[in-house]
Amino acid sequence: xxxxxxxxxxLAGSTVAVMAAPIVAxxxxxxxxxxxxxGSTISITTSNTVNLNITPVSGGNQTxxxxxxxINTNNSGGYTLTLQDVDANTNLVNGGNTIATSSxxxxxxxxLSNNTWGWRVDGLSGFGAGPTSGSTDQGTNTTTFAGMPANxxxxxxxxxxxxxxxxxxxxxxxxxxxTTKPNGTYADSVLYTATTN
Amino acid sequence: xxxxYYTPLQQTKLVRIIRAFHSIKIITAAAALIFAGTTxxxxxxxxxxxxxxxxxxxxxGEQTSSKLTVINDGETEYGVKMSSAPFRVQGEEYEKxxxxxxxxxxxxxxxxFSINEFSLKAGERREVxxxxxxxxxxxxxxxxxxxxxxxxxxxxxxxxxxxxxxxLLYMTVDGVLNxxxxxxxxQADFWQTSAPLxxxxxxxNDGNVHYTAKTEIAITDIFGRRKAHLLxxxxxxxxxxxxxxxxxxxxxxxxxxRVSGSVEYLDRTEVLPAKTVLMLNATSFVVFALILTLIISxxxxxxxxx
Numbered sequence: 001x002x003x004x005x006x007x008x009x010x011l012a013g014s015t016v017a018v019m020a021a022p023i024v025a026x027x028x029x030x031x032x033x034x035x036x037x038x039g040s041t042i043s044i045t046t047s048n049t050v051n052l053n054i055t056p057v058s059g060g061n062q063t064x065x066x067x068x069x070x071i072n073t074n075n076s077g078g079y080t081l082t083l084q085d086v087d088a089n090t091n092l093v094n095g096g097n098t099i100a101t102s103s104x105x106x107x108x109x110x111x112l113s114n115n116t117w118g119w120r121v122d123g124l125s126g127f128g129a130g131p132t133s134g135s136t137d138q139g140t141n142t143t144t145f146a147g148m149p150a151n152x153x154x155x156x157x158x159x160x161x162x163x164x165x166x167x168x169x170x171x172x173x174x175x176x177x178x179t180t181k182p183n184g185t186y187a188d189s190v191l192y193t194a195t196t197n
Numbered sequence: 198x199x200x201x202y203y204t205p206l207q208q209t210k211l212v213r214i215i216r217a218f219h220s221i222k223i224i225t226a227a228a229a230l231i232f233a234g235t236t237x238x239x240x241x242x243x244x245x246x247x248x249x250x251x252x253x254x255x256x257x258g259e260q261t262s263s264k265l266t267v268i269n270d271g272e273t274e275y276g277v278k279m280s281s282a283p284f285r286v287q288g289e290e291y292e293k294x295x296x297x298x299x300x301x302x303x304x305x306x307x308x309x310f311s312i313n314e315f316s317l318k319a320g321e322r323r324e325v326x327x328x329x330x331x332x333x334x335x336x337x338x339x340x341x342x343x344x345x346x347x348x349x350x351x352x353x354x355x356x357x358x359x360x361x362x363x364x365l366l367y368m369t370v371d372g373v374l375n376x377x378x379x380x381x382x383x384q385a386d387f388w389q390t391s392a393p394l395x396x397x398x399x400x401x402n403d404g405n406v407h408y409t410a411k412t413e414i415a416i417t418d419i420f421g422r423r424k425a426h427l428l429x430x431x432x433x434x435x436x437x438x439x440x441x442x443x444x445x446x447x448x449x450x451x452x453x454x455r456v457s458g459s460v461e462y463l464d465r466t467e468v469l470p471a472k473t474v475l476m477l478n479a480t481s482f483v484v485f486a487l488i489l490t491l492i493i494s495x496x497x498x499x500x501x502x503x
Contacts, residue, residue, distance in 0.1 A: 042362050043245035045271060050356040067358060075249050076430060080293055086359055152296060159290075161442070173356050187355055195293060195343065195363040196249040 042073040044081075044194040052117070052175040054137060060114040061137040062176035069157075069169045075196035078160030081169060082193045083119070083149070090148045092117050092175065092186035099175060099186050101147040106155060109144035117175035117188075118145030121157055132172045145174050148190060159197065243271035244348050246362035253368045258333040264326045265364050267346045269317035276349030279313050279325060281305040284343040284365060289399065289440040295343055295363075299434055304340035304368060307331055314349075329368065337372025338405035339435050341365070367432060369406050377404035378463050381438055385456045385472040390482075393444035394425075394474055396456050400441065402433040409433075414443045414458035414469070424454065433462075450478040 047070075052063045073079045091098035102118035104110040106125035112118055120143070122130030132143055149155045158169050175186075245268040255261050267277055285299040286292065298304065311326035327344065347361035378401060385396035400410050409432055416425040425445040433439050448454075457471035477485075 039247050040249040041245055041247040042249040043243055043268075043270060044360045044362055045241060045243040046358045046360060047241045049352055049354040050358065052355040067356070072245075073249060076428075092355065156292070175355065185353075185355075187353070187357060189357040189359055191347075191359045191361065193295075193345075193361050193363065195365060197291070197293075 038074065040073075040075050040196065042075065042079060042194055042196050043071065044192060045070040045072075046192070050173050052173060054175060054177045056177045056179045056181060057139065058179050059139055060176050060178040061139055062112060062141045062174060063136045063138070064132065064141070064143070064172055064174040065134050066132070067171045067173060069171060069192055071158075071164050071167045071169070071194055073164045073194075073196055076163055077197040078162050079164055079167075079194055079196050080159045081157045082154035083157050083171065084152070084154035084191050084193075085148045085150050086189040086191045087151050090150050090188065092188045094182070094184040094186040097182050097184065097186070099177060099181065101188075102145055104144070104146045106146045109146040111142050112145055112174060112176040114176055114178045115181055117173070118147055119174075119190075120145045120172045121169060122172075124157065141174070141176070143172075143174070145172075148188070151191070154191075154193060157192075161197070241272045242275060242348065242350060242352075242358075242360070243269065244275075244277070244346060244360055244362055245270050246346050246364055248364060249362075250365040250367065253329060253366065254371065255329060255331045255335075255368055256371045257331050257335045257337070260328050260330045262326060262328045264324050265344060265346075266322055266324050267317065268322040269319055272319050273350070273352075274316065274318045275351065276314060276316050277323070278347045278349055279310045280345045280347065281308040281310075282343050282345065284341045286434055286437060286439075289438050291437075291439050299339075299341055300436065301336055301340070302332075303342075304335075304366075305342035307335075307340075308342060308344065308366075329366075331370055335370050336405075337370050337374060339407045340368040340370060341407075341434065342368070367407055374406050375404040376406055376408060376463050378402050378408050378410070378433060380460050380467050380469070383458075383469045383472075385474050387473060388475050388477060389448075390476075390478050391450060392448040392476075393446045394448035394454065394456070394476060395445075396443045396458075396472070396474075398441045398443070398458075398460065398469065399438055400431070400433050400460065400462070401438045402435050405435050407432050407434050408463050410460055410462040412441060412443075412458060412460045412469075414456065416445055416448075417455050417457075419453045419455070448476055450476060451481045452476045 047068055050065050050067050052065055054061050054063045071079055071081060090101040099115055099117050102112060102116045108126055120127045122132055247266045253261055282295040283298040283303045283305045285294050307329050309328050315323060343363040343365055345361045345363045348359055381399040381401040383398050398412055412429045414427040417423050427443045429441050431441055454474045455471045456474055458469040460467045
């Protein structure tokens with residue numbers, strides 16, 4: 001008798017379980033949407049210090065050094081990089097003494113004359129393909145340079161149309177001085193600006 | 198001198214010194230291992246701005262707040278100076294200038310930062326809030342400004358480099374908005390001599406507010422097989438014309454292709470009709486011309502003999 005009761009209870013229980021199974025199974029699912037929002041960024045990096053150390057001679061000596069400007073952006077339209085002076089004074093200044101920036105422009109650059117300084121980017125505007133190399137105290141240097149544009153007259157160094165990963169622009173700076181210039185540290189500040197397109 | 202010749206106190210001190218020395222060696226070795234794969238270029242200075250652009254919907258006479266993030270991802274601490282400036286474009290190449298507004302009033306003056314100057318150590322980031330206070334009488338439509346974060350480095354040298362990154366701000370002031378755009382031209386030269394295979398779309402904006410245009414270009418061969426799919430998303434400013442170039446850099450020197458596409462803007466999609474492009478470089482042209490000449494000459498010769 002007890003065995004029959006157990007069998008009946010087991011049969012009833014399994015019947016309930018079978019009937020309830022669809023209900024339980026139907027309540028066990030849910031959807032979740034996962035979103036990943038990637039923000040847009042732009043970055044600019046420069047490395048090393050640009051020191052144009054010159055030992056002047058009467059005929060003039062010239063020193064050239066590079067600055068590596070690196071841009072990263074995930075903007076699909078790319079970026080624009082410009083260069084200008086931070087203010088209206090484009091001379092290298094040491095107290096009351098100055099080294100004037102070259103009067104040449106990027107479209108028609110020229111070799112530096114004594115007691116001037118300038119910049120160039122190989123392959124840009126009228127600078128020619130180069131390649132430019134760093135040098136110290138060169139008496140004769142025919143590489144062409146342009147004067148630093150004043151603040152408000154930024155010159156475009158590069159414009160791209162795609163994302164950029166460690167995209168490098170090498171900017172060369174050079175100064176030439178003779179013995180008429182008093183010794184000391186002559187300096188100027190320049191401004192790189194990077195914005196997305 | 199052997200350690201046995203020292204007094205017990207001296208021995209204890211000596212052992213402590215020797216143990217300290219070994220500890221320093223271990224720490225130094227560990228540091229060397231940790232930093233062995235890391236390159237610290239002296240003077241690396243990096244500034245990051247995020248987001249790089251933002252679109253805001255504004256109401257005249259009201260304030261709207263937003264924020265940006267400035268990150269020092271370099272190895273050098275520097276000061277940061279925040280500033281805003283008007284933003285305009287010039288020409289179909291959309292050359293950017295930050296000297297005066299595209300038109301109308303200078304909306305960069307509406308922007309106030311929660312903090313104007315601060316310092317960032319290497320690896321540090323700072324969230325900078327800003328509010329845009331739109332004047333009551335501001336004209337409805339698009340207004341454009343740029344928000345700059347500029348490094349104030351402590352470096353010395355002949356040429357001191359300051360860097361600034363900008364967030365372009367595209368603002369729409371509510372009111373009577375005239376949204377009007379057009380596909381001004383669509384061009385792909387039939388005969389192109391070398392890669393890339395180039396096509397251009399010019400988009401115009403005759404309204405008083407900017408719009409976003411999404412352009413898709415598909416390049417197929419003569420059998421209909423897709424060879425390239427190029428995409429562009431551009432913001433077109435009011436009263437401007439923008440030329441957008443599509444370059445298929447991997448185009449072969451010889452081949453016949455069909456270039457087609459579409460532009461999606463202002464709730465419509467405009468189809469760019471298919472154009473045929475022949476990629477034929479100079480060498481291939483000369484070879485084909487020679488072969489053609491030989492065939493014609495041989496045909497004439499055979500005809501005369503017959």
